[in-house]
Amino acid sequence: MMHSYLYLSIILFCLGIVGIVARRNVFTVFMSVELMLNAANLVFIAFSRMHESMEGHVLAMMVMAVAAAEAALALAVVILLHKHRSKLDTNVFSLLKG
Amino acid sequence: MFAGGLFLIFAILAVLGAVGLILFRHPMNGAMSFVVTLISLAGLYALLSAKLIFALQLIVYAGAIMSMIVFIIMFLNIQDEDLPKEENRLLYTLGGGVVVLPIGLFLAKIVRSLPEHSTSIVGNNFGGAKEVGQLLFREWLVPFEIISLLLLVSLIGAVILAGKRGIKR
Amino acid sequence: MEQSVNYLGLIPLFPLLGAVFIGLLHVFTCNRIKVAEKIYGLLACIGPVLSFVLALKVWVALRAMPEASRLLVYNAFTWFSVGDLHVNMGFLGDPLSCLMLLFVTFVGSLIHIYSIGYMGGDKSYGKFFAYMNLFLGCMIILVLGDGPVVMFIGWEGVGLCSYLLISYYNEDRENVLAGNKAFIVNRIGDLGFVLGMCFLFWGIGASGFDYLSLKANVHNLEPAIALTVCLLLFIGATGKSAQIPLYVWLPDAMAGPTPVSALIHAATMVTAGVYMVARFSFLYAGIEIAGNIIAWVGILTALLAAIFGMFQDDIKKILAYSTVSQLGYMFAGVGVAAYSAGIFHVFTHAFFKALLFLGAGSVIYALHHEQNIWKMGGLKAKMPKTYITMLIGSLALAGCPPFSGFFSKDEILYSALATGHFGIWAIGLLVAGMTAYYTFRMIFVVFHGEPRDVEAYEHAQESPAVMTVPLIILAVGALFAGFLNLPSIFGGDQIISHWLAPSLTEQHAPSSVGLEMFVIAASVIAFAIGIKIAYNRFAHGAAEPSFKGFASFAYHKFYVDELYDRVIVRPYKAIGAVIWNMIEPNVTDAPVKSVSKLYMLLGAAFKILQVGYVRVYAIYMVLGLSIMSLVLSQSLN
Numbered sequence: 001m002m003h004s005y006l007y008l009s010i011i012l013f014c015l016g017i018v019g020i021v022a023r024r025n026v027f028t029v030f031m032s033v034e035l036m037l038n039a040a041n042l043v044f045i046a047f048s049r050m051h052e053s054m055e056g057h058v059l060a061m062m063v064m065a066v067a068a069a070e071a072a073l074a075l076a077v078v079i080l081l082h083k084h085r086s087k088l089d090t091n092v093f094s095l096l097k098g
Numbered sequence: 099m100f101a102g103g104l105f106l107i108f109a110i111l112a113v114l115g116a117v118g119l120i121l122f123r124h125p126m127n128g129a130m131s132f133v134v135t136l137i138s139l140a141g142l143y144a145l146l147s148a149k150l151i152f153a154l155q156l157i158v159y160a161g162a163i164m165s166m167i168v169f170i171i172m173f174l175n176i177q178d179e180d181l182p183k184e185e186n187r188l189l190y191t192l193g194g195g196v197v198v199l200p201i202g203l204f205l206a207k208i209v210r211s212l213p214e215h216s217t218s219i220v221g222n223n224f225g226g227a228k229e230v231g232q233l234l235f236r237e238w239l240v241p242f243e244i245i246s247l248l249l250l251v252s253l254i255g256a257v258i259l260a261g262k263r264g265i266k267r
Numbered sequence: 268m269e270q271s272v273n274y275l276g277l278i279p280l281f282p283l284l285g286a287v288f289i290g291l292l293h294v295f296t297c298n299r300i301k302v303a304e305k306i307y308g309l310l311a312c313i314g315p316v317l318s319f320v321l322a323l324k325v326w327v328a329l330r331a332m333p334e335a336s337r338l339l340v341y342n343a344f345t346w347f348s349v350g351d352l353h354v355n356m357g358f359l360g361d362p363l364s365c366l367m368l369l370f371v372t373f374v375g376s377l378i379h380i381y382s383i384g385y386m387g388g389d390k391s392y393g394k395f396f397a398y399m400n401l402f403l404g405c406m407i408i409l410v411l412g413d414g415p416v417v418m419f420i421g422w423e424g425v426g427l428c429s430y431l432l433i434s435y436y437n438e439d440r441e442n443v444l445a446g447n448k449a450f451i452v453n454r455i456g457d458l459g460f461v462l463g464m465c466f467l468f469w470g471i472g473a474s475g476f477d478y479l480s481l482k483a484n485v486h487n488l489e490p491a492i493a494l495t496v497c498l499l500l501f502i503g504a505t506g507k508s509a510q511i512p513l514y515v516w517l518p519d520a521m522a523g524p525t526p527v528s529a530l531i532h533a534a535t536m537v538t539a540g541v542y543m544v545a546r547f548s549f550l551y552a553g554i555e556i557a558g559n560i561i562a563w564v565g566i567l568t569a570l571l572a573a574i575f576g577m578f579q580d581d582i583k584k585i586l587a588y589s590t591v592s593q594l595g596y597m598f599a600g601v602g603v604a605a606y607s608a609g610i611f612h613v614f615t616h617a618f619f620k621a622l623l624f625l626g627a628g629s630v631i632y633a634l635h636h637e638q639n640i641w642k643m644g645g646l647k648a649k650m651p652k653t654y655i656t657m658l659i660g661s662l663a664l665a666g667c668p669p670f671s672g673f674f675s676k677d678e679i680l681y682s683a684l685a686t687g688h689f690g691i692w693a694i695g696l697l698v699a700g701m702t703a704y705y706t707f708r709m710i711f712v713v714f715h716g717e718p719r720d721v722e723a724y725e726h727a728q729e730s731p732a733v734m735t736v737p738l739i740i741l742a743v744g745a746l747f748a749g750f751l752n753l754p755s756i757f758g759g760d761q762i763i764s765h766w767l768a769p770s771l772t773e774q775h776a777p778s779s780v781g782l783e784m785f786v787i788a789a790s791v792i793a794f795a796i797g798i799k800i801a802y803n804r805f806a807h808g809a810a811e812p813s814f815k816g817f818a819s820f821a822y823h824k825f826y827v828d829e830l831y832d833r834v835i836v837r838p839y840k841a842i843g844a845v846i847w848n849m850i851e852p853n854v855t856d857a858p859v860k861s862v863s864k865l866y867m868l869l870g871a872a873f874k875i876l877q878v879g880y881v882r883v884y885a886i887y888m889v890l891g892l893s894i895m896s897l898v899l900s901q902s903l904n
Contacts, residue, residue, distance in 0.1 A: 069252035097879025
């Protein structure tokens with residue numbers, strides 16, 4: 001039974017990676033990152049249940065706090081990008097081209 | 099038994115929501131299916147006897163973060179022409195799935211080597227606010243303070259980034 | 268046995284210090300302050316004069332020592348020690364080096380004093396004297412060195428100073444090219460010298476590489492190696508002392524100022540080759556074929572140079588070819604194993620040749636740097652001191668008894684005939700006649716008859732005392748130096764031969780009065796014939812001839828320079844061009860350049876990966892993660 005939770009989190013994590021790689025919309029990419037974070041959270045809680053220790057819960061809380069902070073900043077950047085180019089495509093911004 | 103069925107329902111909902119997130123074109127649709135995923139995950143946390151985390155997931159993630167994302171999506175007044183033209187996103191998704199498959203299989207192999215454990219619901223002395231608080235304010239005090247600093251930094255950053263400084267078109 | 272004395276090290280040191288000091292003074296003041304010429308002159312003459320005084324001290328010290336052990340040594344420091352080779356910066360004062368030192372410093376000092384007057388008004392006065400002092404220091408090192416390596420230091424040093432001084436008037440490209448020619452031709456000879464030294468070291472150098480040790484060990488040297496060493500060292504001598512085939516630089520070297528020609532290319536540097544053969548007499552004495560080769564090369568050079576000298580019209584070129592010719596005599600002398608005769612001729616030649624050059628310089632100075640004899644004439648009335656001294660020098664050169672040149676030349680010719688070298692004697696006799704002819708051709712055309720350029724003649728006057736006094740002193744030497752080695756039939760003691768005997772491995776030819784008389788008579792007759800022909804042709808105002816046929820061929824020096832240019836210089840330059848244009852870019856530059864091109868290509872290849880889209884970078888990360896997990900899951904099995 002415990003393994004099922006872990007397999008589920010693996011599936012969600014891989015779906016998150018696919019979302020980052022396959023999509024060009026900035027919102028989708030950002031939300032895929034959040035998906036990956038949630039998958040990690042699930043693993044923390046599952047293992048915490050397995051070891052019967054509360055450490056996992058604390059870590060999951062930390063992850064949530066970080067995700068919140070990161071979400072705020074990422075969305076600020078998205079707003080700036082939209083103001084700059086009025087496009088929500090990650091392929092448009094290629095100044096790093098070497 | 100009952101727990102097993104609930105697990106299955108929540109799991110399927112979570113996966114469907116994730117697939118929806120990565121396949122919908124309009125981000126609003128994607129955000130909505132993501133909310134479904136988040137709420138199912140909250141249920142899964144509850145099945146794992148994580149009472150406080152279940153509540154926090156719903157309040158912070160599904161409630162605060164997702165509502166912020168949805169607010170920004172609506173704020174930017176996205177028209178159809180603003181969105182990138184992703185005709186062959188299904189192809190890319192399948193390709194990505196192929197590339198990601200080894201990662202998943204590797205992780206699955208690791209999981210297989212772990213011992214099995216029961217996931218029966220624990221009522222007392224586990225997963226509640228009191229237990230989390232006791233851990234948080236004793237052994238994990240320094241990370242707690244640092245997280246608060248992090249949130250402060252992010253607050254200041256967000257204000258500066260989206261503030262009224264001269265961003266020219 | 269040998270005494271170690273400190274002042275031996277001071278003898279080369281004084282001129283070298285003088286060179287450094289004068290050089291620095293010139294460099295720091297030549298564009299700012301005007302330093303009086305008197306100061307430079309004084310500073311320049313201190314070094315040579317002090318060296319001469321110390322040379323006298325060496326001589327006195329050697330005379331006080333018993334004859335068998337006349338050796339003064341001084342070891343300044345150990346220069347380097349590599350394996351079996353231990354080279355000290357050491358100096359050896361033995362009779363041979365003492366004799367050379369005496370006349371080198373004496374004539375050197377006189378020429379320095381002469382140059383104070385001759386170079387007056389020159390804009391790089393200080394530079395000239397710095398170079399001259401440097402030359403004298405290097406020549407002293409050459410003469411005083413206690414082994415071939417230290418001699419080579421001096422050898423190279425005098426070559427360098429020769430180049431510096433020939434190209435002294437460096438605004439004119441011709442002079443610089445002449446200096447280049449001297450240095451390059453010298454270098455070719457130096458290669459032979461170095462190879463000779465290497466073979467010598469290989470043969471017997473392990474037990475000490477200085478003259479005394481080499482002399483003690485020479486019987487251990489295999490004959491084949493000994494012959495190789497002799498010939499290679501002689502190649503060095505042909506370069507330095509202008510023998511066939513490397514004589515071509517000496518006539519061109521007349522582009523330098525006349526005191527330079529007098530000091531370097533008459534009295535001292537060019538005799539270094541003869542000194543070297545005499546020094547290595549312990550080696551040459553055992554190998555007769557090497558001596559024969561040297562003698563024949565020498566006498567043929569004497570003949571060739573005499574032919575050229577008979578047709579030249581530049582006063583300095585006549586004297587230059589005369590020098591080459593007399594050097595040929597010296598090599599003929601040391602080639603037939605008459606080492607003391609050769610050195611004796613070096614000694615007398617220094618006096619009369621320096622005298623002739625300085626006299627020519629006096630004439631050139633008076634006529635404002637005119638050097639063509641066909642523009643001179645009748646100068647004996649205007650420049651009596653110069654005329655008398657040059658006449659004495661010419662008589663000495665031509666071999667008129669009782670002047671010094673007669674005795675030394677006669678000694679060589681007698682030794683040649685007495686050891687059975689009839690051909691060498693015959694050619695030597697012919698050259699003696701030719702020497703008399705061209706020397707007096709020069710005297711008659713320049714000093715007798717009517718002036719050919721009347722305006723220059725009007726302005727000519729006798730040179731100042733600072734120039735004529737050295738001439739007079741040298742004339743005294745040219746007159747009387749011969750009596751220092753008077754053969755026994757004239758009642759003399761052969762002082763110089765006896766003095767040099769401990770330094771040289773020499774077997775004197777048996778002295779036979781009849782043969783000696785015959786040789787003297789032949790030489791005097793040759794001299795008389797030569798001077799008579801010259802008198803008939805030139806004493807009564809001859810005009811400049813136009814040369815045809817053989818004379819024209821000889822006037823153009825048998826086109827030897829042009830031949831060298833075609834056969835050696837141009838192919839060499841062509842090879843250089845080939846290397847520069849084809850081999851260098853492809854063979855030496857290509858690997859280096861292709862390495863850098865490789866890196867550029869690699870960089871360009873990797874540049875393709877930098878697309879600039881963050882999504883693509885994320886894809887790279889995921890790909891990496893994927894491959895890593897593939898690899899790890901294999902290892903997890």
